[in-house]
Amino acid sequence: xxxxxxxxxxxxxxxxxxxxxxxxxxxxxxxxxxxxxxxxxxxxxxxxxxxxxxxxxxxxxxxxxxxxxxxxxxxxxxxxxxxxxxxxxxxxxxxxxxxxxxxxxxxxxxxxxxxxxxxxxxxxxxxxxxxxxxxxxxxxxxxxxxxxxxxxxxxxxxxxxxxxxxxxxxxxxxxxxxxxxxxxxxxxxxxxxxxxxxxxxxxxxxxxxxxxxxxxxxxxxxxxxxxxxxxxxxxxxxxxxxxxxxxxxxxxxxxxxxxxxxxxxxxxxxxxxxxxxxxxxxxxxxxxxxxxxxxxxx
Amino acid sequence: xxxxxxxxxxxxxxxxxxxxxxxxxxxxxxxxxxxxxxxxxxxxxxxxxxxxxxxxxxxxxxxxxxxxxxxxxxxxxxxxxxxxxxxxxxxxxxxxxxxxxxxxxxxxxxxxxxxxxxxxxxxxxxxxxxxxxxxxxxxxxxxxxxxxxxxxxxxxxxxxxxxxxxxxxxxxxxxxxxxx
Amino acid sequence: xxxxxxxxxxxxxxxxxxxxxxxxxxxxxxxxxxxxxxxxxxxxxxxxxxxxxxxxxxxxxxxxxxxxxxxxxxxxxxxxxxxxxxxxxxxxxxxxxxxxxxxxxxxxxxxxxxxxxxxxxxxxxxxxxxxxxxxxxxxxxxxxxxxxxxxxxxxxxxxxxxxxxxxxxxxxxxxxxxxxxxxxxxxxxxxxxxxxxxxxxxxxxxxxxxxxxxxxxxxxxxxxxxxxxxxxxxxxxxxxxxxxxxxxxxxxxxxxxxxxxxxxxxxxxxxxxxxxxxxxxxxxxxxxxxxxxxxxxxxxxxxxxxxxxxxxxxxxxxxxxxxxxxx
Numbered sequence: 001x002x003x004x005x006x007x008x009x010x011x012x013x014x015x016x017x018x019x020x021x022x023x024x025x026x027x028x029x030x031x032x033x034x035x036x037x038x039x040x041x042x043x044x045x046x047x048x049x050x051x052x053x054x055x056x057x058x059x060x061x062x063x064x065x066x067x068x069x070x071x072x073x074x075x076x077x078x079x080x081x082x083x084x085x086x087x088x089x090x091x092x093x094x095x096x097x098x099x100x101x102x103x104x105x106x107x108x109x110x111x112x113x114x115x116x117x118x119x120x121x122x123x124x125x126x127x128x129x130x131x132x133x134x135x136x137x138x139x140x141x142x143x144x145x146x147x148x149x150x151x152x153x154x155x156x157x158x159x160x161x162x163x164x165x166x167x168x169x170x171x172x173x174x175x176x177x178x179x180x181x182x183x184x185x186x187x188x189x190x191x192x193x194x195x196x197x198x199x200x201x202x203x204x205x206x207x208x209x210x211x212x213x214x215x216x217x218x219x220x221x222x223x224x225x226x227x228x229x230x231x232x233x234x235x236x237x238x239x240x241x242x243x244x245x246x247x248x249x250x251x252x253x254x255x256x257x258x259x260x261x262x263x264x265x266x267x268x269x270x271x272x273x274x275x276x277x278x279x280x281x282x283x284x285x286x287x288x289x290x291x292x293x294x295x296x297x298x
Numbered sequence: 299x300x301x302x303x304x305x306x307x308x309x310x311x312x313x314x315x316x317x318x319x320x321x322x323x324x325x326x327x328x329x330x331x332x333x334x335x336x337x338x339x340x341x342x343x344x345x346x347x348x349x350x351x352x353x354x355x356x357x358x359x360x361x362x363x364x365x366x367x368x369x370x371x372x373x374x375x376x377x378x379x380x381x382x383x384x385x386x387x388x389x390x391x392x393x394x395x396x397x398x399x400x401x402x403x404x405x406x407x408x409x410x411x412x413x414x415x416x417x418x419x420x421x422x423x424x425x426x427x428x429x430x431x432x433x434x435x436x437x438x439x440x441x442x443x444x445x446x447x448x449x450x451x452x453x454x455x456x457x458x459x460x461x462x463x464x465x466x467x468x469x470x471x472x473x474x475x476x477x478x
Numbered sequence: 479x480x481x482x483x484x485x486x487x488x489x490x491x492x493x494x495x496x497x498x499x500x501x502x503x504x505x506x507x508x509x510x511x512x513x514x515x516x517x518x519x520x521x522x523x524x525x526x527x528x529x530x531x532x533x534x535x536x537x538x539x540x541x542x543x544x545x546x547x548x549x550x551x552x553x554x555x556x557x558x559x560x561x562x563x564x565x566x567x568x569x570x571x572x573x574x575x576x577x578x579x580x581x582x583x584x585x586x587x588x589x590x591x592x593x594x595x596x597x598x599x600x601x602x603x604x605x606x607x608x609x610x611x612x613x614x615x616x617x618x619x620x621x622x623x624x625x626x627x628x629x630x631x632x633x634x635x636x637x638x639x640x641x642x643x644x645x646x647x648x649x650x651x652x653x654x655x656x657x658x659x660x661x662x663x664x665x666x667x668x669x670x671x672x673x674x675x676x677x678x679x680x681x682x683x684x685x686x687x688x689x690x691x692x693x694x695x696x697x698x699x700x701x702x703x704x705x706x707x708x709x710x711x712x713x714x715x716x717x718x719x720x721x722x723x724x725x726x727x728x729x730x731x732x733x734x735x736x737x738x739x740x741x742x743x744x745x746x747x748x749x750x751x752x753x754x755x756x757x758x759x760x761x762x763x764x765x766x767x768x769x770x771x772x773x774x775x776x777x778x779x780x781x782x783x784x785x786x787x788x789x790x791x792x793x794x795x796x797x798x799x800x801x802x803x804x805x
Binding site: 070071072073074075077078081082095096097099100101113115117118119120121122123124125136137138139142143146147150166168169170171172173174175177178179183184185198199200201202203204205206208209211216218284285288289290291292 | 548549550551552554575576577578579581582599600601602603604605607608621622623624628631650651652654655656657658660661662663664666668669693695696697698699712714715716717718719721722725726727799802803804805
């Protein structure tokens with residue numbers, strides 16, 4: 001099984017962003033999806049850094065693709081989307097608008113924010129040119145298995161959300177701006193203060209979600225440590241690791257070791273929670289009663 | 299109900315007081331017969347309850363000293379009146395007028411709930427199923443009662459007539475539907 | 479042309495109430511997981527659907543069947559038969575969201591009119607035209623993230639009819655792109671047709687203070703006498719940083735009644751009312767109000783004042799994303 005690094009969901013300062021992708025050239029991952037997924041207003045701050053990062057990653061032997069935005073509404077965003085295909089790397093579609101702009105027959109990959117729930121959708125995407133699909137994180141293992149079986153016949157590689165805060169929702173409204181009493185158009189980039197999202201607690205103080213501008217994430221970090229063997233067995237090609245601001249290089253190594261079976265089941269989770277005992281993990285979408293469930297014991 | 303700030307009437311004290319003295323066993327039996335009659339004319343109601351066809355519901359008119367326990371019993375409903383809290387997996391409480399208004403489609407359950415005229419406890423899914431099933435059944439309790447005959451007819455008819463007279467509660471469907 | 483009022487019906491009785499109250503069109507779903515209001519006690523079995531369509535047609539109203547969840551891998555046949563049965567029942571259109579199901583319907587039921595559900599979250603003219611070119615979609619229900627000028631811009635760039643929500647519950651997230659509910663309860667709008675399901679709701683009242691939990695998470699705590707909103711996740715009261723409140727959305731309900739003239743100018747074809755889970759009494763009142771409003775607009779009379787506050791969650795209203803400051 002391979003490791004794919006998904007696009008960063010967060011707003012990081014340009015230098016930090018550059019350093020992150022520089023580090024990835026040295027990490028044991030096979031593929032990197034780069035670009036802005038969440039909010040088009042962030043893009044001007046680091047857009048000029050993207051071509052160099054792509055070159056460095058390709059030079060380091062990584063496959064690279066470029067993500068579309070998750071929700072495309074504005075004229076400016078439609079123009080950005082239309083230009084994606086001209087960057088010379090594969091486009092990862094995270095809003096079907098991107099597909100409307102790709103020339104027919106042009107190969108593309110499909111990200112976790114496109115609703116691929118069944119064989120019919122997979123078949124249609126394959127016929128249109130998809131060669132890789134990262135399944136939506138909310139799918140249970142049974143669906144992953146059923147879809148992987150079909151994907152193998154269609155020559156589509158299947159990826160599963162392997163690690164990181166789960167993208168639970170996207171909105172037209174910016175919650176960071178709302179929290180600061182601003183509108184989205186005058187957000188003053190409040191989300192930059194929270195490089196891994198801002199924790200959202202319930203009325204009785206229980207961590208529940210994390211806000212990230214127009215996106216809502218899970219509080220918990222999804223972790224497939226306990227499902228890796230099943231995922232491999234059903235034919236999943238790659239795990240997707242979602243960037244976080246701290247300890248990501250180490251995380252990539254842990255998952256590589258786990259895939260290479262030099263780390264036993266539970267080893268990844270143990271290393272993570274030893275480092276940060278307050279961190280909450282989840283794998284309930286795959287095998288639990290609800291997404292927030294965690295099958296490991298702490 | 300075009301007035302957005304409608305107030306739900308409460309049952310007047312004399313009726314509530316009268317119920318404190320009435321023996322409940324015969325009344326329960328009469329209401330069971332009544333409910334079974336409704337079951338025969340509205341079989342769809344029980345189909346709609348789906349997985350809650352055998353669920354114990356408690357309907358609690360907060361302005362009366364009794365509660366009504368209902369088990370749909372898969373189309374052969376059982377009704378028991380008691381003076382305690384009653385036992386059930388789902389409880390719907392509110393003024394008698396609100397509960398009856400729901401049955402007759404005069405009020406919207408969600409609206410009563412938002413305004414806290416109605417309170418749901420226990421299995422909310424069950425309460426919702428009952429609300430939806432009843433809403434679809436287009437019941438008219440007064441008309442159904444008038445059609446009753448036999449030994450159990452009188453107690454139910456008297457009860458409904460009394461309630462209607464004393465309170466002006468909504469005991470018939472107020473729908474323009476009737477003339478439409 | 480009079481703007482089309484598209485009304486919800488969770489039960490046959492609600493459908494009849496909507497038609498009698500003047501609905502041009504009613505939308506409803508089958509009683510299974512194929513539609514996004516798969517709530518206990520709601521929806522239509524096959525014979526009820528057939529009767530409902532013929533009742534509506536006799537009175538000059540149309541019926542749209544929502545088959546707008548995403549078929550489960552391995553079980554697509556359930557969704558395929560829903561589409562086939564909608565056609566057999568005489569439905570005027572089906573409302574779909576899933577790519578695979580759109581493709582299936584376009585190929586195997588070419589004569590059945592296809593609308594794109596809000597669950598597809600098609601939020602710009604490019605993607606709307608893509609659905610039209612690829613699957614022959616004739617109408618799109620716009621996601622509730624767009625402002626009125628944005629809706630006008632979309633209509634200027636597409637031949638596809640647009641339908642917008644004007645009243646009822648308000649999703650603050652892009653629909654069809656939200657798994658908050660399954661994160662907390664295991665059941666989601668996309669897969670199961672439910673959001674914040676009643677089966678996972680727990681209310682407890684203690685000395686007038688009402689706690690509403692969903693999947694064990696405390697979503698609301700309200701004092702005696704305060705309105706009691708249903709514990710919908712995105713409208714809960716949470717804490718982030720130093721702030722506590724309704725961080726995502728207040729427990730308000732959408733009411734764009736007063737924006738109807740602007741929506742008409744923006745080229746909108748149909749006005750949609752949310753609430754298949756609401757009672758026939760609600761449906762009848764809302765439909766009468768909106769029918770009066772579009773009739774007044776058509777006759778050049780002033781818009782009637784709204785009277786619908788009590789029917790709304792928390793009894794407060796918003797015009798949502800239609801006004802840009804909402805964002």
